[in-house]
Amino acid sequence: MKKIFFALMFLFAINFAFAQVENPVSWTFTAKKISAKQYELHMSAAVDGNWHIYAQDAGEGPEPTSFTFVKNPLVKLDGKVKEIGKLESHYDANFKSTLKFYNGKVDFVQKVNVKSTANTVIKGSVLFMVCNDKRCLPPKEIPFSIKLESK
Numbered sequence: 001m002k003k004i005f006f007a008l009m010f011l012f013a014i015n016f017a018f019a020q021v022e023n024p025v026s027w028t029f030t031a032k033k034i035s036a037k038q039y040e041l042h043m044s045a046a047v048d049g050n051w052h053i054y055a056q057d058a059g060e061g062p063e064p065t066s067f068t069f070v071k072n073p074l075v076k077l078d079g080k081v082k083e084i085g086k087l088e089s090h091y092d093a094n095f096k097s098t099l100k101f102y103n104g105k106v107d108f109v110q111k112v113n114v115k116s117t118a119n120t121v122i123k124g125s126v127l128f129m130v131c132n133d134k135r136c137l138p139p140k141e142i143p144f145s146i147k148l149e150s151k
Helices: 002-018
Strands: 025-034 038-047 053-055 066-069 075-084 087-092 097-104 106-113 120-128 140-148
Touching: 002 120, 025 106, 025 120, 025 140, 038 097, 038 140, 066 106, 106 120
Parallel strands: none
Antiparallel strands: 025 038, 038 106, 053 097, 066 120, 075 106, 087 097, 120 140
């Protein structure tokens, strides 16, 4: 009985060691002051290897990248989130749609206006999906917090 128990534990340990979570996207969240009461929020994605992240207007099928901001009485969003990067567009037979996406890196930029010179924090989350030429990972939501400092 002990041999069976240890054999099962050994197999479980090996399986656990190989079951690493795949995470081909790393995010950074920063603010850039552009005037006394206006900032740019930069939500930047670095995408590994042959993976790609979908645009906000991705096409039919995959989860497009989207941003949600928690309401802050000191801050007003100015327009929509803009994308800065090399946008690619290809027909994907799996989704039977022409899709828009980014490889390597993309910077999502949201302008905001502050109502006072007090320091504040913008909180929110990004929902995104990544694929490569063989498979897609399930959509993932990442929370973020960006400090707006009046200095």
